[in-house]
Every structure is written in C-alpha cells, then in structure tokens.
Amino acid sequence: MLSSMASMAASAAGSLSKMVAGDGLPFDTGDEVMSYAGKGPWRMYNGKYKPPGAEEQQVVSLFLYNLKDKKSERELSQVRNCVKKLRTIKHPYLLRCLEAGEKLDNKGGGTIYLVTEPVQPLDTVLDSLLETPGGIAWGVYTLAAAVKFLNIDCNIVHGQVCVPAIFVDRGMDWKLGGFEMLTEASAADAEYFAMCKETLPRFYQSPELGRGQVDVLSRIPVAADWWALGCTVFEVFCGPIKSFNDLKNTGNMPEVLRPDFMRMLSSNPQNRLRPAEFLGNPIFEEEYVSLQLFLETLNVKDAVEKDRFFSKLAERVPALPKPAAQWKVLPALTNSMEYGGGSARALEPLLKIASVLSEDEYQQQVVPT
Numbered sequence: 001m002l003s004s005m006a007s008m009a010a011s012a013a014g015s016l017s018k019m020v021a022g023d024g025l026p027f028d029t030g031d032e033v034m035s036y037a038g039k040g041p042w043r044m045y046n047g048k049y050k051p052p053g054a055e056e057q058q059v060v061s062l063f064l065y066n067l068k069d070k071k072s073e074r075e076l077s078q079v080r081n082c083v084k085k086l087r088t089i090k091h092p093y094l095l096r097c098l099e100a101g102e103k104l105d106n107k108g109g110g111t112i113y114l115v116t117e118p119v120q121p122l123d124t125v126l127d128s129l130l131e132t133p134g135g136i137a138w139g140v141y142t143l144a145a146a147v148k149f150l151n152i153d154c155n156i157v158h159g160q161v162c163v164p165a166i167f168v169d170r171g172m173d174w175k176l177g178g179f180e181m182l183t184e185a186s187a188a189d190a191e192y193f194a195m196c197k198e199t200l201p202r203f204y205q206s207p208e209l210g211r212g213q214v215d216v217l218s219r220i221p222v223a224a225d226w227w228a229l230g231c232t233v234f235e236v237f238c239g240p241i242k243s244f245n246d247l248k249n250t251g252n253m254p255e256v257l258r259p260d261f262m263r264m265l266s267s268n269p270q271n272r273l274r275p276a277e278f279l280g281n282p283i284f285e286e287e288y289v290s291l292q293l294f295l296e297t298l299n300v301k302d303a304v305e306k307d308r309f310f311s312k313l314a315e316r317v318p319a320l321p322k323p324a325a326q327w328k329v330l331p332a333l334t335n336s337m338e339y340g341g342g343s344a345r346a347l348e349p350l351l352k353i354a355s356v357l358s359e360d361e362y363q364q365q366v367v368p369t
Contacts, residue, residue, distance in 0.1 A: 025103055026050075027115055029062060035124040039164040040178065041065055041079050042114070049098060049115050060098060061167075063114040067104075074195065078180035079112055085179040086114060089154070092296065093146035095119065095167055095177035119167035119175060126163075126236065129172065132321050134288025139174040140233055141284045146176040147229050148275035151222035155185045159192075160200045161228035163235050171328030172321060173292075188221040190214045196224070203241040204228045207267050216269065223269035230264030230273075233257065256283050291316065295332045306336070310345035317352040325353045330365060 030046035037043065043064050048057040065079045086097040096117045104110035122139075129135055143166060150156045158165075158181065165178025181196055197209055206227035208216040217224060235241060237253040247265065250258050260281050263273035294301070294309055301309070317325060333350045354366045 025111065025113060026099060026101075027060065027062060027113070028057070029064075033061075033121065033124075036121045036164075039121070041071075041075050041180065044121070046118070047115070051098065059118045061116045061119050063116065065112040066109070067111065068109040078195075078199075081182065082179040083112060083114060085182045086116075086177070089150075089156075089179075089182075091146060091149050093142040093149070093174070093176060095175040095179075116177075117169055117175075119169050121164065122166040122168055122174065123163050125168050129168070132172075132288070132324075134286045135172050135321065135324065136236065137283050137286045138289045138292050139168075139172075140236060141279065141289055142174045143176060143232065144229065144275045144278050147225055148279065150182075151185075151225055152274070152276065155222075157181075157183055157185050157188050157192075157221050158225050158228075159183065159196045160204075161225050162201055162204050162232055166232070169327070170323055171326075172324045173328065185221040188217070193217050193224075200228065203244060203246075204231045206269070208269060220269045223272050226264055226269075226272045226275065229275065229278075230261055233261055233264070254283055257281060287316075292328070295329065298332055298336055307345050310349060314345075314348040314352060317349050322356060326357065326361070326365070329353060334366070 027047050027049040030048070033044040033046065043066075045062040045064060047060050047062040049060040050057045067076070070076050080102075083100045083102075086095065087100050090096075097114055098117065099115040100113065102110065102112045129139065147158065147161060150158050158176070158178070160178050160181050161176070162178070165176060167175045167177055169175060181192075181199055183192060193209060193214060194212070197205060197212065200209070202210070204227075206224045207213075209224045209227075231241060231247070234247060234250070234253065237257075238246070238249060239252070241247065250261065253261060260273055260278050263271070264278065266272045291313070298306065298309075313329070317329075320329065330350065330353045333346050333353075337346055337350070350366075354362055357365065
C-alpha cells in the first residue's frame with residue numbers, strides 16, 4: 001500500500017515543477033553554511049533573492065537538494081513533502097518560506113530549492129544566545145508554541161523535533177523547520193513511524209517509538225513530539241545527549257523547568273506534559289518574554305497600553321541585544337508609527353536603537369522611503 005507520506009509527496013512533485021519560470025534559478029547563491037552540513041538531506045547556503053515586484057534583492061537563506069545526490073526514493077519523497085508543507089503551513093514561529101521549486105536539467109538531475117527568511121542553525125549560535133538568558137527562555141517558549149500549533153491546533157505530527165530542525169533569525173527569534181516528516185496525525189501509520197525511527201536521532205525517540213509500539217503510538221500520535229521537545233529543551237541547557245543516562249543530569253537546567261521536563265519524558269504518553277501546559281511554566285514570566293509577547297500584539301493594544309509599554313521600553317533598550325533591538329523591536333516600532341497610530345512616546349526607544357546603527361543600517365531601516 002502506498003503510504004500517506006509518499007502519496008502527499010507525489011502530489012507535491014507535480015506542483016513544484018511548475019513553479020520555476022525561465023532557465024535559471026530565481027536567486028543568487030552565496031557561501032555554504034558548513035555548520036549545517038550532514039544534518040539533513042539539504043545543503044544550506046546564504047543567498048540573495050528578489051521577490052516579485054521588489055526593486056532590490058534581499059538577504060535570504062537557501063536550502064538546496066541536488067537530485068543527483070539522492071540516496072533513496074524515500075529521501076526524495078521526504079524532501080518534496082518538506083517543500084509542500086513549508087509553503088502551505090504558516091505561523092510566526094515556523095521557518096518562513098518565501099519561494100520554493102524544482103528545476104530539472106532533463107538529464108536525470110536538477111535542484112529542489114527552498115528560499116527562506118535569513119536564518120542560522122540554532123546549534124551554531126546557541127553559545128552566544130546563552131549570554132541572554134531571557135532570549136533563551138523566549139526561544140524555548142516559541143519552540144513549544146510551534147509544537148503546540150502543529151500538534152494541537154492542526155493535528156499534525158512533526159516527526160523530528162530536535163536541535164538541528166531549529167533555526168534563529170536576525171532578530172534572535174527561533175523558527176522550527178525540518179518538515180521532511182510532517183504529516184497529519186490521522187495518516188501516521190506503522191510505515192510512517194518506521195521512517196521516523198530511521199530519521200530522528202536515537203536519543204530523541206520516545207520509548208514507544210524506539211520499541212516500534214505502533215498500537216501505543218496510534219493512540220496519541222503527537223505524543224512522540226512531546227518527548228522530543230523535552231529532549232530538545234535538555235540539549236539547549238545541558239548540552240548534547242550522548243546516552244539516555246544523560247537525561248538525568250539536569251544540573252545546568254533552570255530549576256523551575258525541571259519538573260515540567262521530567263513530565264515531558266514520562267514513559268506513558270497519556271501522562272506526558274502537553275506543550276500548552278509547558279507554556280504556563282513560570283520561566284516564561286521573564287521580562288524579556290513579556291516584552292516579545294507585547295510586541296507581537298502591539299497593533300491591537302489601546303493607546304494607554306502602548307504609551308505605558310513605550311515608556312518602559314525606552315529604559316530597557318540599552319540592555320537589549322543589538323540583533324533583537326535592530327531586527328525585532330525597531331521594525332515593530334516603525335510599523336506602529338507608520339500604520340498603527342503609534343504615539344510620540346514610541347520615538348524615544350526608536351531613536352535609542354537608531355543611535356547604535358551604522359549609517360547604512362540607519363538609511364535602510366529608519367529613514368522613510
């Protein structure tokens with residue numbers, strides 16, 4: 001029987017080949033991101049891309065798959081599944097796809113490509129991110145919220161929640177990618193979980209997945225993602241998992257997280273901590289997390305709430321990491337000033353951020369066009 005994964009990928013293949021116009025690929029490829037090599041079927045590059053209707057190219061990340069490097073038909077079907085799902089499923093905490101397609105060379109080769117917002121692999125920048133504890137709490141929050149969105153809101157199994165599937169954008173926001181195994185929970189059958197077992201790193205596999213207990217997996221298909229989420233949280237704070245015994249060594253994990261971490265690793269899927277419950281952990285009451293959550297709903301706040309926030313923000317700006325201030329806070333402020341009826345109080349934090357920008361950055365991000 002043709003698996004649900006293969007059938008979805010087959011339907012995606014036809015649509016992908018129609019997306020490319022002209023003989024060339026619609027982007028310029030820069031240096032390869034060597035730290036990502038070997039972490040999936042893709043090769044990752046820095047690049048530039050000119051969106052339809054835009055006057056200038058913009059900086060992007062590129063994920064390229066050379067058909068001549070295909071290891072198996074299964075791998076190819078997973079790559080095509082990733083493209084289809086990443087193009088159609090949108091959420092602020094998921095990797096944002098700008099364009100995707102497939103360019104064939106009529107010789108049995110060609111390239112499947114993803115053009116995404118500019119990002120870096122999480123493990124490449126994690127050490128520097130740990131210098132901003134609030135930023136780590138925010139990253140873990142967005143990761144859990146992304147898993148909740150897929151598992152609960154969409155009834156979708158991600159299938160490979162792990163550090164290599166997480167990326168960080170220029171504003172220090174975490175984005176969940178790695179959609180090769182993504183499928184509807186209702187389609188997660190024995191063949192699907194066998195593929196997950198082959199693809200997901202061994203120490204991320206829940207007991208029921210590692211043992212191939214399809215009867216247990218089928219009761220709550222998304223519960224294997226919750227175990228993997230717990231393992232990801234462990235690696236963020238405590239380093240790579242090299243044996244299952246490592247999961248007991250939580251000394252570097254914030255104490256407030258440890259009870260929830262242990263519940264995510266419950267051997268019984270029914271008792272495993274749900275992502276929505278995890279989002280209620282006190283660590284997410286951190287000031288940096290509150291700031292980010294307010295920014296994301298800034299345009300629906302009333303004038304009094306905005307003024308109070310802008311006044312506090314002006315005091316917080318000097319303590320913010322420059323990437324977060326420049327690429328997350330500053331765009332929110334300029335958008336509020338331009339479209340959201342932002343008050344003059346937004347001007348003070350905006351100017352404080354602008355003061356640390358280079359002349360080119362100032363012209364591009366602050367000066368009206």
